[in-house]
Amino acid sequence: MQKYCPFLSAMLFSITLLPHAALAKTRSVEEERLIGSCIRKASLGKPWLEKTLWGLRDQEAGWLGAEIRNSNGSHDLGPLQINSWWVPRIAGEVQRSEKQVRNWLRFDACFNAEAARWVFLSALRSSGDYWTAVGIYHSPTLWRQRRYQKAVARHLQERFGDNVFR
Known part of the structure; x- marks a missing residue:
């Protein structure tokens, strides 16, 4: 996990002051580029x-x-919708407070993406199966996992084509 960027702190403080409707408008091309880079x-x-x-x-x-x-x-x-259930575990991994980790997950795109990687790879290590890990990323419930796996597969095909992993 990367460390928190102090520059981002000032920017994020101003974002937290915006009402919810204004926050939705901040989803811009620049934000998408930042998330993509992360x-x-x-x-x-x-x-x-x-x-x-x-x-x-x-x-x-x-x-x-x-x-x-x-x-x-x-x-x-945040961008990859890390469930707050993971906050204590991530906080332990990075040796930071749960409050700080929760804030980073919400407002630091790179921390969020790295946490998503960690959650997914943890599921992959424990399950030994790619699609099972995709499902576990979303839920511990089998029927929800299956629905989620299909949705992610559809998104992968839409973004990368039918030969997504070839």
């Missing part, structure tokens, strides 16, 4: 991992500052 960095030069992160991003469709409440009381945070 996905490329988080993929560590591995094309299959970059494509995977793009598939997750396209399905999740979050934005900088996003904090979406789920029916179970958790929240999905």
Whole structure:
């Protein structure tokens, strides 16, 4: 995980003061470029991992500052919608407070993309199966995993074509 960028702090402080409707308007070409750059960095030069992160991003469709409440009381945070359930584990990994990690997940596109990589690769290590890991990224519930896997596969095909991993 990368360390927090102090420059981003000032910019993000001003974003947090905007009302929700104004925040939605901040999803600009510049923000998408930033998120794309962070996905490329988080993929560590591995094309299959970059494509995977793009598939997750396209399905999740979050934005900088996003904090979406789920029916179970958790929240999905930032561009790749990292579930707040992961905050304590990530905080332990980077040895930072949960409050700080939650803020980074919401407002630091690169931290969010790196966390998405970590969540996905953790699921891949534990399951040993690519599509199972894609499903686990979304939910521990099997039927939700299957629905999510199909949605991500569709996004991958739309973005990269039918031969996405060839």
